[in-house]
Structures are given as C-alpha cells and as structure tokens.
Amino acid sequence: MRAEARSGTLLSAPYVLFLLAFAAYPVAFALALVLMHWDLVTTPSFAGLDNVKLLATDTRFWQAVGNTFVFLGLHLPLQIVTALALAVALNRPMMFRAFWRAAFFLPVVISGAVVAILWNALYATDVGLINALLVKAGIAPVPWLTDPRVAMAAIAVMVTWKNVGFYVIIYLAGLQYIPRSCQEAIELDGATAWQRFRHLTLPLLLPQTILVLTLSTINGFQLFIEPYVMTGGGPLRRTFSVVLYMYTNAFSYQKMGYAATIGVALAMIIGTVVAIQRKVVGTAEAL
Amino acid sequence: MPSVTFDHVTKRFGDVVIVEDFNLEVADGELLVLVGGSGSGKSTLLRMVAGLESVTSGTIRIDDRDITHLAPRERDVAMVFQDYALYPHLTVRDNLSLGLKLRKVPKPEIARRVAWAAGMLGLEALLDRKPKQLSGGQRQRVAMGRAMVREPLVFLFDEPLSNLDAGLRAQMRIEIGGLQRRLNTTTIYVTHDQVEAMTLGDRIVVLANGTIQQVGRPIELYRDPVNRFVAGFIGSPPMNFIEGRLDRNGGAAFVADGVRVELGGEREPVPVAAPVTLGIRPEDISLVAAGMATSPVSGTVVLVERLGGTSHVHLDVGPNRLMAAVSQEQLPAVGERIEVYVPSARVHLFDAGGKCRTARP
Structure with a gap:
C-alpha cells in the first residue's frame, strides 16, 4: 500500500509541478500584483487599493468591457448558428466528406496572427477580395476595418470563421448520438425536414450547444490577437478589447499592477457571465 | 378499412438480394406476422411499407393507393420500433401528441386522443414523465400509444418485445393482441420469435433468404409445414x-x-x-x-x-x-x-x- 502511494505520488508529480509552475504560481502572482505598483524594472512597491480604485473609474477600461460585450453579442449567435448548420450539413452523406470536414477544421490549427494578416488582406478597402466582389455585384465597397460601425462586426465574422471547425466537431459528435430510430419515428410522425430539425435534432443537441456557448464565451472574452494585428484597437477605440487594454497597460505603460488588476477583473466577469448563462440554459434543459 | 398489397416486391443492395419477388395481400383488419431468422428480409419488408427503405422493383399498395414511392409521412402508417424510439426530451404526453401537432390536428382533438390512448394503455399517471423515468414495459406502452393516437391506416411492429425480459414479454404480447383486436387496425408484425408469431398472428408468413416459405394460419403451419425449414422453425420445442x-x-x-x-x-x-x-x-x-x-x-x-x-x-x-x-x-x-x-x-x-x-x- 505504501509502495502504491509512493508510485502514485511519483507519477502525478510532473503534472503537479507543471500545474504549480504555470497555473497556481501565475494566478497567485497576479493576485499579489493587484496590490502592487511595478514597472517590470524596479522593485515592486505596495499600492494598497490604488489599482482597484483606478479600475472602478477608468472609462477606457469600461469602454473595453463594453466593446468586448459588443463582440460577444455578434460572435456568439453567429458562432452557434454557423457551427450547427455546418455540422448538420457535414453529417449528411456526400462526396469527399472527410475532405470537407478537414477543410473547415483547418483554420483552427492555423496561428491566429496568420489568420489575422490573411483577413486583413481580404478586408482591405481598396484592394481586398471582399470589396472586389461587392463592386462586381454593383455594391459600394465597405471600409471593413476603418469604419467604427462595422470594424467589430468584421472581426467577429473572422473569429467565427477561424473557430467554427472546432465547434463543428462538438456538434458532429452530438449528432452521432441521436438515435436513428428516433429520426425515423419523427419522419413517420409526419415531420418535414425543418420540423425534424426543430423538434428533434435541435433539442437533443442542447448539451452540445451549452458546451459551445461556454467555450466560445470564455474564448471570446480573451479577444486579443485580431484587434492587435488588424486594427490596433481602432477605429475610435471601437475594437479595443479588455485583453488588448490589459496588454497595453502591461507592456506599453509598464503598469504591471494595474494590468494584473484588469486580468483579475476579467476573470471575475467571465465567471459571472458563464454562471448566468448556465442558469438560463440550465432551466431550458429542464423543459 | 385498408388492406396492404405487395406486388412482386424485390429489394436489392447492389448484388445482394434481400427480398425476392414478394407477393402477398394483408387483409383489412388482419394481424399478419412476418417471422424468420436474421437476414430473412422481414424487417426490410416492414421498412419498405413504412417508406424507410426504397423498393428496388414491384409495388406496395394500401387499398388501391400506390405508396411505393411516397415519403414516410405521406403514407399514414405508424410504426413501433424495437428500441421504442421515444423522443427522449419530451414528456409522455408530448411524445403522444407530437405527431398530431405536426399534422395540425386541433388542440381539443389532440387532448381527446391522448386521453383515450392513455386510458386504454394505463398511462394516465405517467403523462408528465420523461422516457428515462419509465420502465421497459411502460416505454413499450408509450410507443404503442404514439402509434394509436395517429389513428393510422396500418400499424407496423418491428420486433417490439425483444428488448423486454421474458415475463414482461409474455404480458405485453397479450396486451398487443388484445389491443389489435379491439382497434381492428390492419397490422404487420415482425418477429424472430415463433411463439409470438403463433400466439399473435391471424396469419403467419415464414421467411427465409428473402422468399416466402409458407403463409397460413398458425395451426396450419404447425400441422402441415410445407418444407423442412418451416417444420423446424414453427413449434417449440423444435421438431x-x-x-x-x-x-x-x-x-x-x-x-x-x-x-x-x-x-x-x-x-x-x-x-x-x-x-x-x-x-x-x-x-x-x-x-x-x-x-x-x-x-x-x-x-x-x-x-x-x-x-x-x-x-x-x-x-x-x-x-x-x-x-x-x-x-x-x-x-x-x-x-x-x-x-x-x-x-x-x-x-x-x-x-x-x-x-x-x-x-x-
């Protein structure tokens, strides 16, 4: 028994060390930094609640929070609808199905910075492919990344495209679990294709939808690379996300204590939003 | 009341023949049992009536209406599946009424039919439960209720009792037989169990390798099997x-x-x-x-x-x-x-x- 306990400790040690070094320590460090002033160079000094007080009244921070919610408001519905639609489409028998599935998954494994640069080219106002197609269709070109009204929407579309393959896989797994006989039963019960989706497929995919919602919410709150590479937070700070603001404070202004405070606040916001989602969707599950 | 006619029905998957030149008329109000081993083609025949499998050649008619190429929902048949195929997210009440809602049956009529089926099957106390809160026998009853409320032209049963334990199977067998006689709905019942076939069937069709071996009343098959296959299949213990x-x-x-x-x-x-x-x-x-x-x-x-x-x-x-x-x-x-x-x-x-x-x- 003691030998077993010893080998157990030994086997779990690498992971525990990894967790301590790369999860527990940074979290503890960030929590400590909330109470510090630190410019990365000199010795940190105790700041009391200065950082927290500043955060409460920092309009730029709250604007970034608002921007991030705008992003989520556009991104979450778009992400769920596209992932679900693609999964249902890719679940049907078709030619080269494996190819199509791989094709939609590919952007997931490409670096976010690379995708951002690629979409920068697509979105370019004068020479971008998207505007070229619009012009060809007789529609006026849209300044995708320079118009404050559309820039965040353009980023939301791009992020949705990049991540859709991952969520498609989650939905495809869920679709495998819908019993074939249930699909046949509802067909005999008189359902059209849309009614089959509405009354059987969609409700039975609720667990997957909850998972997709939670994961894309957490992921969406951490929006950073896309505005950093494509817009720098502009135009008119409309795409300035919370993480971008945190990054700017940390590495442009060298206010590590304040950046850590933003990080901790973001974690609390994410936790609250996901808890609210669980509460709402959880009641839907009981229906 | 409707009859079901199979006219030279053949089903192939590529080169594999599943059902070969099947001819039969199921009389109005009759309970016909298709019995055979696995691979005999019995389930495929049933699924062709439901529209869940295509027919390679030949025609299937309900009365004089050719249903061979109609979509399942246009056939007005109801099926009870081996695994019951209840909608897991819906209550018993909603399981029973969904098919009627989809067909835009007025609400009071839905309520009337659900109450009627629930009363007949003893499901009144279970109407607000989900399928996972039911026992095997209760699920089986809900599956039958879902078929009944539709008031279809034809009932199709696909090995409905094979997921139940022996005692429950005998009890449900009696209930299905009694129910069918009361409703007098034309029924095709598929099973591999010759006891079910003997006790339930007005007539039995014994199938092997996609062809009819013998059609007749249970006692005829028992007394006068036309070949060694039927003789060995019907009767327990076997000949x-x-x-x-x-x-x-x-x-x-x-x-x-x-x-x-x-x-x-x-x-x-x-x-x-x-x-x-x-x-x-x-x-x-x-x-x-x-x-x-x-x-x-x-x-x-x-x-x-x-x-x-x-x-x-x-x-x-x-x-x-x-x-x-x-x-x-x-x-x-x-x-x-x-x-x-x-x-x-x-x-x-x-x-x-x-x-x-x-x-x-």
Missing part, C-alpha cells in the same frame, strides 16, 4: 429430424439406423431407397411402458429435463438424437434403454430438397 430412406418391404416404411416407422399402405411419397428425412414433433412421441408390445424405435436416455408439467426426454437412437416431450410422472433414468412410439399419422417426410411429401391437402 426432431432423422435422416433415412424408404423401405417397401412389407408395406411402406421409413427406415434408419435403429428406427422403423410403418407409414400405412397408401402413402408412398418418395421413390423407394431415395434419401428422406423424417420429422416428428417432441409432443407426438410417447414412451412405451416397459414390458408392453415391442416398438421398432428404441434408444438410450441421455438427458431428462423436468419442467414441472411436461418433461423433455432426450435419447440417442442410433446416430440420431430424439427428444420426446411427455407429461407422465414416471420417467426413465439416464442410461436406461427404452422404446418409444412414433405415430405414423404424425410423421412428416421431407425429400432431399427439404420439401414436405406428406403434407395434407
């Missing part, structure tokens, strides 16, 4: 078979190692000396009391199974194993040499092709 030949010496008789059964003068179903198989049901064999007139069939007892009311006596007769189902109290011991009586009137003879040559007209 005994002994390979042998015919002998003309002093009246027609079946002979095999340790066996001689006189057939009676007028019957000479196959040429003398041609290979032939004798079939005799276990319940038709009786044990001859020791010291009574000698019988030409004798063997050594290898196993005695006492089931209470009846007992199964297994004996080796030459190279053949015979089983007798008897109801007497006094049973021979294992290893004992005994004589048995095989009544010639109960004997079936099958030729080398398996065809029965003693079937009564």
Whole structure:
C-alpha cells in the first residue's frame, strides 16, 4: 500500500509541478500584483487599493468591457448558428466528406496572427477580395476595418470563421448520438425536414450547444490577437478589447499592477457571465 | 378499412438480394406476422411499407393507393420500433401528441386522443414523465400509444418485445393482441420469435433468404409445414429430424439406423431407397411402458429435463438424437434403454430438397 502511494505520488508529480509552475504560481502572482505598483524594472512597491480604485473609474477600461460585450453579442449567435448548420450539413452523406470536414477544421490549427494578416488582406478597402466582389455585384465597397460601425462586426465574422471547425466537431459528435430510430419515428410522425430539425435534432443537441456557448464565451472574452494585428484597437477605440487594454497597460505603460488588476477583473466577469448563462440554459434543459 | 398489397416486391443492395419477388395481400383488419431468422428480409419488408427503405422493383399498395414511392409521412402508417424510439426530451404526453401537432390536428382533438390512448394503455399517471423515468414495459406502452393516437391506416411492429425480459414479454404480447383486436387496425408484425408469431398472428408468413416459405394460419403451419425449414422453425420445442430412406418391404416404411416407422399402405411419397428425412414433433412421441408390445424405435436416455408439467426426454437412437416431450410422472433414468412410439399419422417426410411429401391437402 505504501509502495502504491509512493508510485502514485511519483507519477502525478510532473503534472503537479507543471500545474504549480504555470497555473497556481501565475494566478497567485497576479493576485499579489493587484496590490502592487511595478514597472517590470524596479522593485515592486505596495499600492494598497490604488489599482482597484483606478479600475472602478477608468472609462477606457469600461469602454473595453463594453466593446468586448459588443463582440460577444455578434460572435456568439453567429458562432452557434454557423457551427450547427455546418455540422448538420457535414453529417449528411456526400462526396469527399472527410475532405470537407478537414477543410473547415483547418483554420483552427492555423496561428491566429496568420489568420489575422490573411483577413486583413481580404478586408482591405481598396484592394481586398471582399470589396472586389461587392463592386462586381454593383455594391459600394465597405471600409471593413476603418469604419467604427462595422470594424467589430468584421472581426467577429473572422473569429467565427477561424473557430467554427472546432465547434463543428462538438456538434458532429452530438449528432452521432441521436438515435436513428428516433429520426425515423419523427419522419413517420409526419415531420418535414425543418420540423425534424426543430423538434428533434435541435433539442437533443442542447448539451452540445451549452458546451459551445461556454467555450466560445470564455474564448471570446480573451479577444486579443485580431484587434492587435488588424486594427490596433481602432477605429475610435471601437475594437479595443479588455485583453488588448490589459496588454497595453502591461507592456506599453509598464503598469504591471494595474494590468494584473484588469486580468483579475476579467476573470471575475467571465465567471459571472458563464454562471448566468448556465442558469438560463440550465432551466431550458429542464423543459 | 385498408388492406396492404405487395406486388412482386424485390429489394436489392447492389448484388445482394434481400427480398425476392414478394407477393402477398394483408387483409383489412388482419394481424399478419412476418417471422424468420436474421437476414430473412422481414424487417426490410416492414421498412419498405413504412417508406424507410426504397423498393428496388414491384409495388406496395394500401387499398388501391400506390405508396411505393411516397415519403414516410405521406403514407399514414405508424410504426413501433424495437428500441421504442421515444423522443427522449419530451414528456409522455408530448411524445403522444407530437405527431398530431405536426399534422395540425386541433388542440381539443389532440387532448381527446391522448386521453383515450392513455386510458386504454394505463398511462394516465405517467403523462408528465420523461422516457428515462419509465420502465421497459411502460416505454413499450408509450410507443404503442404514439402509434394509436395517429389513428393510422396500418400499424407496423418491428420486433417490439425483444428488448423486454421474458415475463414482461409474455404480458405485453397479450396486451398487443388484445389491443389489435379491439382497434381492428390492419397490422404487420415482425418477429424472430415463433411463439409470438403463433400466439399473435391471424396469419403467419415464414421467411427465409428473402422468399416466402409458407403463409397460413398458425395451426396450419404447425400441422402441415410445407418444407423442412418451416417444420423446424414453427413449434417449440423444435421438431426432431432423422435422416433415412424408404423401405417397401412389407408395406411402406421409413427406415434408419435403429428406427422403423410403418407409414400405412397408401402413402408412398418418395421413390423407394431415395434419401428422406423424417420429422416428428417432441409432443407426438410417447414412451412405451416397459414390458408392453415391442416398438421398432428404441434408444438410450441421455438427458431428462423436468419442467414441472411436461418433461423433455432426450435419447440417442442410433446416430440420431430424439427428444420426446411427455407429461407422465414416471420417467426413465439416464442410461436406461427404452422404446418409444412414433405415430405414423404424425410423421412428416421431407425429400432431399427439404420439401414436405406428406403434407395434407
């Protein structure tokens, strides 16, 4: 028994060390930094609640929070609808199905910075492919990344495209679990294709939808690379996300204590939003 | 009330023939059982009526309406699946009413039919439960209720009892039979279980390899199987078979190692000396009391199974194993040499092709 306990400790040690070094320590460090002033160079000094007080009244921070919610408001519905639609489409028998599935998954494994640069080219106002197609269709070109009204929407579309393959896989797994006989039963019960989706497929995919919602919410709150590479937070700070603001404070202004405070606040916001989602969707599950 | 007609129905997957030139008319209000082993094509036939499998050639009609190429929802048939196929996210009430809602049946009418089916099946107390909160027998009843409320032209049952334990299966079998007689809805019932077929069917179709072996009332199939397959499939415990030949010496008789059964003068179903198989049901064999007139069939007892009311006596007769189902109290011991009586009137003879040559007209 003691030998077993010893080998157990030994086997779990690498992971525990990894967790301590790369999860527990940074979290503890960030929590400590909330109470510090630190410019990365000199010795940190105790700041009391200065950082927290500043955060409460920092309009730029709250604007970034608002921007991030705008992003989520556009991104979450778009992400769920596209992932679900693609999964249902890719679940049907078709030619080269494996190819199509791989094709939609590919952007997931490409670096976010690379995708951002690629979409920068697509979105370019004068020479971008998207505007070229619009012009060809007789529609006026849209300044995708320079118009404050559309820039965040353009980023939301791009992020949705990049991540859709991952969520498609989650939905495809869920679709495998819908019993074939249930699909046949509802067909005999008189359902059209849309009614089959509405009354059987969609409700039975609720667990997957909850998972997709939670994961894309957490992921969406951490929006950073896309505005950093494509817009720098502009135009008119409309795409300035919370993480971008945190990054700017940390590495442009060298206010590590304040950046850590933003990080901790973001974690609390994410936790609250996901808890609210669980509460709402959880009641839907009981229906 | 509707009849179902199969007219030269054939189903192939590529080169594999599942059902071959199937012709049958299911009468209005009849409960027809399709019975056969796995791969016999019985489920495929049912699914072709439902529209869940395409028909390669031939036509299926309900009354005079050709339904061969209609979508499932246009056929007005209801099916009870082996796994019940209840909608897991809906309550019993919603499971029963969804099909009616989709067909835009008015709400009061839905409520009336759900109440009617629930009352008939004893589901009133379960209407607000989800399927996972129900026992196997209750789920089975909900599946039947879902078919009933639709008031379809035809009921289709696809092995509905095979997921239930033995006791429940016997009970549900009785309920299905009673329900079908009350509703008088034309029903096609698929099973691999010959007991279900015998007890439920107005008529039985025995299938093997996608072709009809025999169609008839249960008792006809039991008494007069047309071939060795049907003879072995229908009846429990199954019929005994002994390979042998015919002998003309002093009246027609079946002979095999340790066996001689006189057939009676007028019957000479196959040429003398041609290979032939004798079939005799276990319940038709009786044990001859020791010291009574000698019988030409004798063997050594290898196993005695006492089931209470009846007992199964297994004996080796030459190279053949015979089983007798008897109801007497006094049973021979294992290893004992005994004589048995095989009544010639109960004997079936099958030729080398398996065809029965003693079937009564």
